[in-house]
Amino acid sequence: MYRFLLTPRWLGYLALTLVAAAVMVFLGNWQLDRYRGRTAINERIDAGATMAPAPLRDALPAPTGGPGTAGPAPADRLTWTRVTTTGRYDSANVVLVRGRTVDNKVGFEVLTPLVLADGSAVLVDRGWIPPVPGGNATTQPPVPAAPTGEVTVTGRLVASESGGGAVDRRDGKLETRRISIPRLAKQLPYAVSGGYVLLDQQTPAADPAFQAVPIGHTNNWQNFGYVVQWWLFAGMSLVGYGWVARREARRLAGLDGPRGPVDRAAEPAAT
Known part of the structure:
Protein backbone atom coordinates (compact mmCIF):
# COMPACT_ATOMS: atom_id res chain seq x y z
CA MET A 1 0.00 0.00 0.00
CA ALA A 40 22.82 33.65 32.96
CA ILE A 41 23.14 37.40 32.35
CA ASN A 42 19.91 38.07 34.26
CA GLU A 43 21.12 35.92 37.13
CA ARG A 44 24.39 37.89 37.30
CA ILE A 45 22.47 41.16 37.25
CA ASP A 46 20.29 40.02 40.14
CA ALA A 47 23.24 38.64 42.11
CA GLY A 48 25.22 41.85 41.62
CA ALA A 49 22.55 43.87 43.41
CA THR A 50 23.44 42.30 46.76
CA MET A 51 27.02 41.04 46.36
CA ALA A 52 30.01 42.69 48.01
CA PRO A 53 32.18 44.53 45.46
CA ALA A 54 35.42 42.84 44.43
CA PRO A 55 38.62 44.70 43.56
CA LEU A 56 38.60 45.70 39.90
CA ARG A 57 41.72 43.71 39.06
CA ASP A 58 40.18 40.52 40.46
CA ALA A 59 37.57 40.72 37.70
CA LEU A 60 39.29 42.63 34.91
CA PRO A 61 42.92 42.08 33.83
CA ALA A 62 45.13 45.13 33.57
CA PRO A 63 45.93 46.27 30.04
CA THR A 64 49.44 45.36 28.95
CA GLY A 65 49.76 47.47 25.80
CA GLY A 66 50.95 51.01 25.37
CA PRO A 67 48.96 54.25 25.21
CA GLY A 68 45.93 54.10 22.96
CA THR A 69 45.36 50.37 23.40
CA ALA A 70 42.60 48.43 25.16
CA GLY A 71 43.11 45.52 27.51
CA PRO A 72 41.39 42.13 27.40
CA ALA A 73 37.63 42.02 27.80
CA PRO A 74 36.17 40.73 31.05
CA ALA A 75 35.11 37.09 31.16
CA ASP A 76 31.40 36.61 30.50
CA ARG A 77 30.87 35.10 33.94
CA LEU A 78 32.18 38.32 35.56
CA THR A 79 30.19 40.91 33.63
CA TRP A 80 27.54 42.75 35.67
CA THR A 81 29.30 41.85 38.92
CA ARG A 82 30.18 44.66 41.34
CA VAL A 83 33.73 45.98 41.45
CA THR A 84 35.54 48.80 43.18
CA THR A 85 38.73 50.72 42.47
CA THR A 86 40.49 53.97 43.30
CA GLY A 87 42.14 56.53 41.03
CA ARG A 88 41.95 60.06 39.67
CA TYR A 89 39.50 61.28 37.05
CA ASP A 90 40.95 62.65 33.82
CA SER A 91 38.56 65.54 33.12
CA ALA A 92 40.39 66.43 29.90
CA ASN A 93 39.04 63.33 28.16
CA VAL A 94 35.35 63.18 29.03
CA VAL A 95 33.29 60.99 26.67
CA LEU A 96 29.69 61.86 25.78
CA VAL A 97 27.62 58.93 24.52
CA ARG A 98 24.65 60.43 22.71
CA GLY A 99 21.29 58.90 21.89
CA ARG A 100 20.83 57.19 25.28
CA THR A 101 17.28 56.82 26.62
CA VAL A 102 16.25 56.99 30.27
CA ASP A 103 12.59 57.38 31.31
CA ASN A 104 11.64 57.81 27.63
CA LYS A 105 13.96 60.80 27.28
CA VAL A 106 16.94 60.78 24.92
CA GLY A 107 20.07 62.22 26.47
CA PHE A 108 23.74 61.48 27.09
CA GLU A 109 25.73 59.07 29.19
CA VAL A 110 28.94 60.58 30.53
CA LEU A 111 32.09 58.48 30.70
CA THR A 112 35.24 59.75 32.35
CA PRO A 113 38.57 57.86 32.44
CA LEU A 114 39.71 56.98 35.95
CA VAL A 115 43.52 56.84 35.92
CA LEU A 116 44.79 54.13 38.28
CA ALA A 117 48.03 53.85 40.23
CA ASP A 118 49.67 51.73 37.50
CA GLY A 119 49.15 54.49 34.92
CA SER A 120 46.38 52.69 33.02
CA ALA A 121 42.76 53.83 33.12
CA VAL A 122 39.27 52.39 33.32
CA LEU A 123 36.28 54.19 31.85
CA VAL A 124 33.61 55.03 34.42
CA ASP A 125 30.04 55.68 33.30
CA ARG A 126 29.13 58.39 35.78
CA GLY A 127 25.46 58.47 34.75
CA TRP A 128 22.91 60.02 32.41
CA ILE A 129 22.15 63.70 31.86
CA PRO A 130 19.26 65.19 29.87
CA PRO A 131 19.73 67.17 26.68
CA VAL A 132 19.84 70.95 26.62
CA PRO A 133 16.27 72.36 26.70
CA GLY A 134 15.40 73.51 23.20
CA GLY A 135 18.48 71.87 21.74
CA ASN A 136 18.70 68.90 19.41
CA ALA A 137 20.12 65.42 19.88
CA THR A 138 23.68 66.58 19.15
CA THR A 139 23.75 69.71 21.33
CA GLN A 140 26.29 69.15 24.06
CA PRO A 141 24.79 69.53 27.54
CA PRO A 142 26.72 71.05 30.44
CA VAL A 143 28.59 68.24 32.18
CA PRO A 144 29.13 68.42 35.96
CA ALA A 145 32.81 68.53 36.80
CA ALA A 146 34.41 65.33 38.05
CA PRO A 147 35.86 65.38 41.57
CA THR A 148 39.51 66.25 41.80
CA GLY A 149 41.98 64.21 43.77
CA GLU A 150 41.64 60.57 44.68
CA VAL A 151 38.26 59.01 44.00
CA THR A 152 36.91 55.58 44.91
CA VAL A 153 34.22 54.19 42.64
CA THR A 154 31.96 51.16 42.99
CA GLY A 155 29.78 49.85 40.21
CA ARG A 156 28.93 47.11 37.74
CA LEU A 157 31.54 45.72 35.39
CA VAL A 158 30.24 46.02 31.82
CA ALA A 159 31.73 44.66 28.61
CA SER A 160 32.55 46.88 25.63
CA GLU A 161 29.59 47.33 23.30
CA SER A 162 29.63 45.71 19.91
CA GLY A 163 29.64 47.78 16.76
CA GLY A 164 31.67 50.81 16.11
CA GLY A 165 30.86 54.24 14.86
CA ALA A 166 32.94 57.34 14.71
CA VAL A 167 34.59 58.89 17.75
CA ASP A 168 34.84 62.66 17.38
CA ARG A 169 36.30 65.35 19.59
CA ARG A 170 34.17 68.47 19.79
CA ASP A 171 34.49 71.37 22.22
CA GLY A 172 37.06 69.46 24.22
CA LYS A 173 34.96 66.29 24.67
CA LEU A 174 34.88 62.99 22.87
CA GLU A 175 31.54 62.00 21.33
CA THR A 176 30.28 58.64 20.18
CA ARG A 177 27.13 56.54 19.81
CA ARG A 178 28.54 53.26 21.12
CA ILE A 179 30.76 52.47 24.08
CA SER A 180 33.35 50.67 21.99
CA ILE A 181 36.40 50.61 24.22
CA PRO A 182 38.95 49.70 21.51
CA ARG A 183 37.83 52.74 19.46
CA LEU A 184 37.76 55.08 22.46
CA ALA A 185 41.15 53.86 23.64
CA LYS A 186 42.75 55.14 20.43
CA GLN A 187 41.81 58.67 21.49
CA LEU A 188 43.32 58.41 24.98
CA PRO A 189 46.92 58.90 26.15
CA TYR A 190 47.12 55.69 28.21
CA ALA A 191 46.18 52.05 28.06
CA VAL A 192 42.50 51.40 28.89
CA SER A 193 40.91 48.40 30.57
CA GLY A 194 38.78 46.23 28.28
CA GLY A 195 35.57 46.74 30.27
CA TYR A 196 34.00 49.78 31.89
CA VAL A 197 32.36 50.49 35.24
CA LEU A 198 28.73 51.57 35.45
CA LEU A 199 28.83 53.78 38.53
CA ASP A 200 26.81 52.82 41.57
CA GLN A 201 28.57 54.65 44.40
CA GLN A 202 31.40 57.13 44.55
CA THR A 203 33.58 58.76 47.23
CA PRO A 204 33.44 61.78 47.13
CA ALA A 205 29.74 61.60 46.27
CA ALA A 206 28.64 61.91 42.65
CA ASP A 207 26.97 65.10 41.44
CA PRO A 208 23.16 64.89 41.88
CA ALA A 209 22.71 66.14 38.31
CA PHE A 210 23.52 62.64 37.12
CA GLN A 211 20.72 60.11 36.87
CA ALA A 212 21.61 56.48 37.39
CA VAL A 213 21.60 54.42 34.21
CA PRO A 214 19.06 51.62 34.72
CA ILE A 215 20.20 48.05 34.23
CA GLY A 216 17.63 46.22 32.15
CA HIS A 217 17.18 42.47 32.13
CA THR A 218 17.45 40.65 28.84
CA ASN A 219 14.27 39.24 27.31
Missing part, protein backbone atom coordinates in the same frame (compact mmCIF):
# COMPACT_ATOMS: atom_id res chain seq x y z
CA TYR A 2 2.89 2.35 0.78
CA ARG A 3 5.24 1.01 -1.87
CA PHE A 4 5.00 4.35 -3.70
CA LEU A 5 7.13 5.90 -0.95
CA LEU A 6 10.16 4.22 -2.56
CA THR A 7 9.70 6.08 -5.83
CA PRO A 8 12.22 8.86 -6.63
CA ARG A 9 9.58 11.57 -6.24
CA TRP A 10 8.53 10.51 -2.77
CA LEU A 11 12.09 9.85 -1.68
CA GLY A 12 12.80 13.43 -2.73
CA TYR A 13 9.85 14.66 -0.67
CA LEU A 14 11.17 12.71 2.31
CA ALA A 15 14.68 14.14 1.93
CA LEU A 16 13.35 17.71 1.74
CA THR A 17 11.17 17.11 4.80
CA LEU A 18 14.04 15.69 6.84
CA VAL A 19 16.37 18.52 5.85
CA ALA A 20 13.74 21.12 6.73
CA ALA A 21 13.05 19.44 10.09
CA ALA A 22 16.79 19.24 10.85
CA VAL A 23 17.25 22.94 10.08
CA MET A 24 14.33 23.82 12.35
CA VAL A 25 15.72 21.68 15.16
CA PHE A 26 19.10 23.40 14.72
CA LEU A 27 17.46 26.84 14.92
CA GLY A 28 15.60 25.73 18.03
CA ASN A 29 18.86 24.59 19.64
CA TRP A 30 20.50 27.89 18.70
CA GLN A 31 17.70 29.82 20.37
CA LEU A 32 18.00 27.53 23.39
CA ASP A 33 21.67 28.48 23.72
CA ARG A 34 20.69 32.15 23.53
CA TYR A 35 18.01 31.59 26.17
CA ARG A 36 20.56 30.00 28.50
CA GLY A 37 23.07 32.79 27.88
CA ARG A 38 20.54 35.53 28.52
CA THR A 39 19.26 33.73 31.62
CA ASN A 220 15.24 35.59 27.66
CA TRP A 221 11.64 34.33 27.45
CA GLN A 222 11.40 35.59 23.89
CA ASN A 223 14.20 33.20 22.98
CA PHE A 224 12.44 30.37 24.81
CA GLY A 225 9.33 31.09 22.75
CA TYR A 226 11.41 30.78 19.59
CA VAL A 227 12.70 27.41 20.82
CA VAL A 228 9.17 26.07 21.16
CA GLN A 229 8.18 27.60 17.81
CA TRP A 230 11.01 26.03 15.81
CA TRP A 231 10.63 22.63 17.42
CA LEU A 232 6.89 22.68 16.78
CA PHE A 233 7.53 23.55 13.14
CA ALA A 234 9.94 20.60 12.89
CA GLY A 235 7.36 18.23 14.31
CA MET A 236 4.62 19.66 12.08
CA SER A 237 6.72 19.14 8.96
CA LEU A 238 7.14 15.43 9.80
CA VAL A 239 3.47 15.03 10.67
CA GLY A 240 2.54 16.83 7.46
CA TYR A 241 4.65 14.43 5.40
CA GLY A 242 2.95 11.47 7.04
CA TRP A 243 -0.51 12.94 6.48
CA VAL A 244 0.15 13.57 2.78
CA ALA A 245 1.62 10.08 2.36
CA ARG A 246 -1.42 8.48 4.01
CA ARG A 247 -3.77 10.47 1.83
CA GLU A 248 -1.89 9.35 -1.28
CA ALA A 249 -2.02 5.72 -0.14
CA ARG A 250 -5.78 5.89 0.36
CA ARG A 251 -6.19 7.46 -3.05
CA LEU A 252 -4.18 4.72 -4.74
CA ALA A 253 -6.20 2.09 -2.87
CA GLY A 254 -9.46 3.62 -4.05
CA LEU A 255 -10.61 4.37 -0.53
CA ASP A 256 -11.10 8.07 -1.18
CA GLY A 257 -12.97 7.73 -4.48
CA PRO A 258 -16.21 9.62 -5.14
CA ARG A 259 -19.26 8.20 -3.39
CA GLY A 260 -22.38 7.18 -5.31
CA PRO A 261 -25.77 8.84 -4.73
CA VAL A 262 -27.68 7.69 -1.70
CA ASP A 263 -31.17 6.21 -2.45
CA ARG A 264 -33.25 7.82 0.22
CA ALA A 265 -36.41 6.04 -1.02
CA ALA A 266 -34.97 2.68 -0.07
CA GLU A 267 -34.49 3.78 3.51
CA PRO A 268 -37.18 2.65 5.99
CA ALA A 269 -39.62 5.34 6.95
CA ALA A 270 -39.25 6.79 10.40
CA THR A 271 -41.97 5.76 12.83
